Amino acid sequence: MNLLRLLSMAPAQASDRDPVLAPDRPPYRLLALGGASGVASVVILAMVNSAAEEIMREGADSVDWLLAGITAVASIVFLFSQIWLIRDTAARLEGGIDRMRARLLELLRIADYRQLEQIGQAQLFQNVTQNSQVISQNSHLVAIGLQSLVLIVAAMAYLLWLSTLAFFLVVAVIVVAGGIYAAMGRDLGAEYARNMGNEERLFETATDLLDGIKEARMSSARSHDLRASFAQVAAQTRQTALRVHGMVFRQFIFGEIAIYFLLGVVVFLVPLYTQKISGDVQQVTTTVLFVVGPVGLVLQIWTMLMSAEAAATRIFALGEQLAAISDPALATPMEAGLPAAFKEIRLEQARFAYPAPAGEAPFIVGPLSFTIPQGRITFITGGNGSGKSTLIKLLTGLYRPQGGELLLDRRPIVAFRLPAYREMIATVFSDYHLFRRLYGVPLVDQAEADELLRWFELDGRVAIRDGAFDTVELSVGQRKRLALIVALLEDKPIYVFDEWAADQDPHFRAKFYREILPALKRRGMTIIAVTHDDHYFDAADHRVHLEIGQARIVNGEGQG
Numbered sequence: 001m002n003l004l005r006l007l008s009m010a011p012a013q014a015s016d017r018d019p020v021l022a023p024d025r026p027p028y029r030l031l032a033l034g035g036a037s038g039v040a041s042v043v044i045l046a047m048v049n050s051a052a053e054e055i056m057r058e059g060a061d062s063v064d065w066l067l068a069g070i071t072a073v074a075s076i077v078f079l080f081s082q083i084w085l086i087r088d089t090a091a092r093l094e095g096g097i098d099r100m101r102a103r104l105l106e107l108l109r110i111a112d113y114r115q116l117e118q119i120g121q122a123q124l125f126q127n128v129t130q131n132s133q134v135i136s137q138n139s140h141l142v143a144i145g146l147q148s149l150v151l152i153v154a155a156m157a158y159l160l161w162l163s164t165l166a167f168f169l170v171v172a173v174i175v176v177a178g179g180i181y182a183a184m185g186r187d188l189g190a191e192y193a194r195n196m197g198n199e200e201r202l203f204e205t206a207t208d209l210l211d212g213i214k215e216a217r218m219s220s221a222r223s224h225d226l227r228a229s230f231a232q233v234a235a236q237t238r239q240t241a242l243r244v245h246g247m248v249f250r251q252f253i254f255g256e257i258a259i260y261f262l263l264g265v266v267v268f269l270v271p272l273y274t275q276k277i278s279g280d281v282q283q284v285t286t287t288v289l290f291v292v293g294p295v296g297l298v299l300q301i302w303t304m305l306m307s308a309e310a311a312a313t314r315i316f317a318l319g320e321q322l323a324a325i326s327d328p329a330l331a332t333p334m335e336a337g338l339p340a341a342f343k344e345i346r347l348e349q350a351r352f353a354y355p356a357p358a359g360e361a362p363f364i365v366g367p368l369s370f371t372i373p374q375g376r377i378t379f380i381t382g383g384n385g386s387g388k389s390t391l392i393k394l395l396t397g398l399y400r401p402q403g404g405e406l407l408l409d410r411r412p413i414v415a416f417r418l419p420a421y422r423e424m425i426a427t428v429f430s431d432y433h434l435f436r437r438l439y440g441v442p443l444v445d446q447a448e449a450d451e452l453l454r455w456f457e458l459d460g461r462v463a464i465r466d467g468a469f470d471t472v473e474l475s476v477g478q479r480k481r482l483a484l485i486v487a488l489l490e491d492k493p494i495y496v497f498d499e500w501a502a503d504q505d506p507h508f509r510a511k512f513y514r515e516i517l518p519a520l521k522r523r524g525m526t527i528i529a530v531t532h533d534d535h536y537f538d539a540a541d542h543r544v545h546l547e548i549g550q551a552r553i554v555n556g557e558g559q560g
């Protein structure tokens with residue numbers, strides 16, 4: 001069971017240098033507490049039985065203080081071990097979730113970017129947030145279930161000691177009923193998984209609906225189709241949810257019936273046979289009745305825990321999926337930074353192809369061979385879909401060439417050099433994300449930040465305070481200026497921009513090509529920029545022109 005797997009992943013301790021990689025801590029304390037509570041419950045049961053026997057034998061004229069004392073001590077042990085058992089189970093489970101979440105984030109960090117692109121965002125979001133919430137909400141049930149299991153095991157051990165026949169009779173009933181119950185549970189688990197898959201699709205469709213709210217407002221036909229598509233996924237989700245509820249109910253009813261059957265065995269069969277063997281009918285019946293309650297509880301909880309189990313299974317499955325695409329270059333510690341004073345970046349016969357749908361030719365970039373000299377401005381140009389963004393991803397090391405290589409000063413950027421190479425580059429992609437907080441920009445010099453805001457004509461609109469922009473509620477072009485400011489604050493030797501000027505007004509576009517890029521070049525930075533602005537092609541020292549993934553090098557466009 002994946003829930004139990006989560007339980008055995010001990011909470012990350014502050015003392016662990018890396019909570020993600022630290023070894024799991026087996027739940028010894030939990031086992032000890034379970035053992036103590038089991039022993040205490042058997043002692044209580046035995047004391048009650050002995051007292052009853054004594055009363056039957058000698059009448060109830062005096063209190064047996066020894067029995068009463070032992071019962072009181074056992075009750076206290078039972079009470080405290082139960083409290084700690086429940087507390088420990090919940091803490092361990094929450095710790096396990098926390099750790100699994102951290103593992104997922106770590107696996108996300110080291111996953112191969114290209115393959116990660118292919119895993120849907122909805123699945124990642126659902127697992128990191130919602131599924132762990134389902135488990136967390138049910139953590140007390142796991143604790144109560146474990147507590148009941150301990151009671152059952154202890155009482156059954158006591159029953160075995162009282163009467164072998166009664167023990168095997170009850171075991172037979174529990175095994176048969178439990179087997180049927182578990183088989184029902186497997187179907188239920190599969191249906192839960194289907195339901196969660198539908199919920200992920202529902203989430204995806206809802207996100208589409210919200211992201212496209214403007215587009216939907218402007219067209220009643222589009223709005224209608226969107227709602228129809230949402231309604232269809234919602235109906236499928238409702239159907240699987242209904243099937244789940246039906247199955248839960250059937251399993252619940254079966255559990256109830258199984259308990260009545262067990263009671264029937266106790267009342268009719270056990271006395272019949274135990275009388276012949278030991279004559280201790282009453283003790284056996286008391287013990288079996290003691291088992292019935294926890295068995296009922298375990299059966300009920302089992303049903304309820306199926307959703308938490310399905311959530312845990314999905315979390316572990318995503319973990320395995322991410323582990324399978326992990327990039328060894330990112331998993332190992334980074335090689336000491338590559339020298340900032342490099343001479344050139346080169347692609348040598350580099351090639352990259354996207355997987356093609358069946359029957360269609362794949363889009364191939366390359367083989368490409370060209371050099372980007374240090375301290376120069378290189379433009380990448382070409383029509384829509386010619387492969388510019390793909391080339392940028394190859395040059396930044398986000399995609400790995402499937403053939404040929406990427407070289408820095410003739411040294412191949414092999415896997416273990418990739419992280420250090422990526423550290424040399426600051427980017428503003430066309431689908432960039434603007435973090436409000438300046439993550440990874442260690443010390444923002446206020447004077448430098450203010451100067452940059454002035455240069456980008458954003459002073460008075462935005463300020464940088466305590467390592468964050470005070471607002472990002474700006475126009476599209478202004479937000480992109482902020483993204484460039486972040487890149488400049490990172491102070492890297494290489495800058496990569498993907499159609500940065502596309503959203504700028506004519507004045508700022510001219511400023512970008514005629515003032516900002518030359519200023520960066522004067523500071524010795526290497527600039528690689530994708531652009532469609534043919535008026536400004538002369539601002540580059542070199543131009544790489546792409547046509548359907550093939551490059552033509554146009555040299556000496558600018559003044560050099």
Ligand SMILES: Nc1ncnc2c1ncn2[C@@H]1O[C@H](COP(=O)(O)OP(=O)(O)OP(=O)(O)O)[C@@H](O)[C@H]1O
Binds near residue numbers: 117355363383387390
């Ligand atoms: N994630 C992807 N999966 C599969 N194919 C892709 C993917 N991204 C791009 N492609 C394919 O690669 C081709 C080149 O895309 P790319 O984004 O590199 O073009 P581009 O030159 O940057 O275009 P634009 O000027 O429109 O931004 C596209 O025609 C598309 O078919």
